[in-house]
Amino acid sequence: MADKIKNAKIVFVVGGPGSGKGTQCEKIVAKYGYTHLSSGDLLRAEVASGSERGKQLQAIMQKGELVPLDTVLDMIKDAMIAKADVSKGYLIDGYPREVKQGEEFEKKIGAPALLLYIDAKGETMVKRLMKRGETSGRADDNEETIKKRLDLYYKATEPVIAFYEQRGIVRKINSELPVDEVFAIVEKAIDELK
Numbered sequence: 001m002a003d004k005i006k007n008a009k010i011v012f013v014v015g016g017p018g019s020g021k022g023t024q025c026e027k028i029v030a031k032y033g034y035t036h037l038s039s040g041d042l043l044r045a046e047v048a049s050g051s052e053r054g055k056q057l058q059a060i061m062q063k064g065e066l067v068p069l070d071t072v073l074d075m076i077k078d079a080m081i082a083k084a085d086v087s088k089g090y091l092i093d094g095y096p097r098e099v100k101q102g103e104e105f106e107k108k109i110g111a112p113a114l115l116l117y118i119d120a121k122g123e124t125m126v127k128r129l130m131k132r133g134e135t136s137g138r139a140d141d142n143e144e145t146i147k148k149r150l151d152l153y154y155k156a157t158e159p160v161i162a163f164y165e166q167r168g169i170v171r172k173i174n175s176e177l178p179v180d181e182v183f184a185i186v187e188k189a190i191d192e193l194k
């Protein structure tokens with residue numbers, strides 16, 4: 001089964017909470033037929049299912065902490081295999097959150113062809129998340145948890161970007177711009193993959 005995704009085009013979408021990863025992924029899906037897998041969305045779906053695993057996950061996520069590595073990776077892999085026949089590529093959104101997660105992903109699934117680094121200022125991310133929190137219903141879109149998520153992002157995820165920069169696959173995207181202008185930069189990076 002895992003053979004099906006062996007040669008798949010894999011794009012890591014990395015950036016702080018509220019940087020605009022989900023927004024850009026949605027546009028990539030519409031234009032390029034990629035499959036969008038947000039690790040956060042997969043986890044929230046598990047929570048919503050009410051399963052025992054979901055309950056444990058909820059407690060961790062509410063504190064703004066990282067969920068155990070194997071759990072996230074298994075969920076991503078299953079979702080990739082499920083879409084293998086219809087997918088032109090995969091957007092792995094919000095993963096890897098730390099270098100070790102990237103290494104495990106490559107061992108179990110494959111190497112990314114590109115890392116889109118969706119970059120916005122801390123104050124911009126906070127503003128966007130507070131606004132999103134008005135309607136998102138996400139337990140972690142509140143001021144206290146946002147601050148923790150940002151701190152963790154800077155500590156754990158920035159080394160991920162440095163790690164893949166050595167391989168020359170990082171494209172830094174200025175996400176301070178309006179959505180469509182951000183997407184114009186994203187398109188260039190994706191087009192280079194063909």
Ligand SMILES: Nc1ncnc2c1ncn2[C@H]1C[C@H](O)[C@@H](COP(=O)(O)OP(=O)(O)O)O1
Pocket residue numbers: 015016017018019020021022023024128129131132175176177178179182
């Ligand atoms: N370039 C941009 N300009 C203004 N607002 C943006 C933006 N990109 C995203 N947003 C808004 C949409 C959401 O309400 C919020 C967070 O975006 P998101 O795509 O959900 O971020 P992420 O998935 O990185 O957490 O910010």
Ligand SMILES: [Mg+2]
Pocket residue numbers: 021022038040094
């Ligand atoms: Mg998101």
